[in-house]
Amino acid sequence: MKCLSRQLVGIIVCAVVIMCAQACANKMPPNLTPQAQHAFVNTQALKVLDLIRDVAVDGNASTPQVFTESSTRKIVAFHRSALKTIDAAGTGWSAAVQQGLEELGKDLPPSEQQVLQPYISLAISALKGFQ
């Protein structure tokens, strides 16, 4: 039953994510300069990556811990690395960050991966909308 409800939540989250990601592409304010367009997309990516980092940090701070310190360190390091990549690259970073997110998920223990996976799926779908 628990497994079924988790799957159901996963399906709902994925459906919302896909709809949101598709809606996202039309949201950029008009008349932005090319630099501001990049900054706008970068900010969207930052927000979704912050969400993942915050879940990990808060889960690490909870009692009992949902994320170990080791896993949280990996997530924080990925977050920093992804933001620096986005800042440095300007454009063309989306595929690399998506791949990094997928690898990050695989690199976590199964119980932690299960908790973080909906957020990773959200981030990947959102990033696909930014391509």
Next chain:
Amino acid sequence: MNQALVLLAEQEAPKFIQFLKDEFGRKNPDEPVPTSDQVVAAWKQGLTTSLAKDDSWDANHPATSDAAKTTGD
């Protein structure tokens, strides 16, 4: 552990919902459209703030504490 997961979900749900509202919600047509300068400034400010939070977490959790906890378990 399940209790911790529920607490985490409760803690994160408002952020998650706010994220969806901010990013994908319908905008009020009367809301002023940000200028290019404002958008660029928001990105720079967001980047600085976000990286500072990473640095803060790292500073409060030195790498050696992992080894100590593992030994403790």
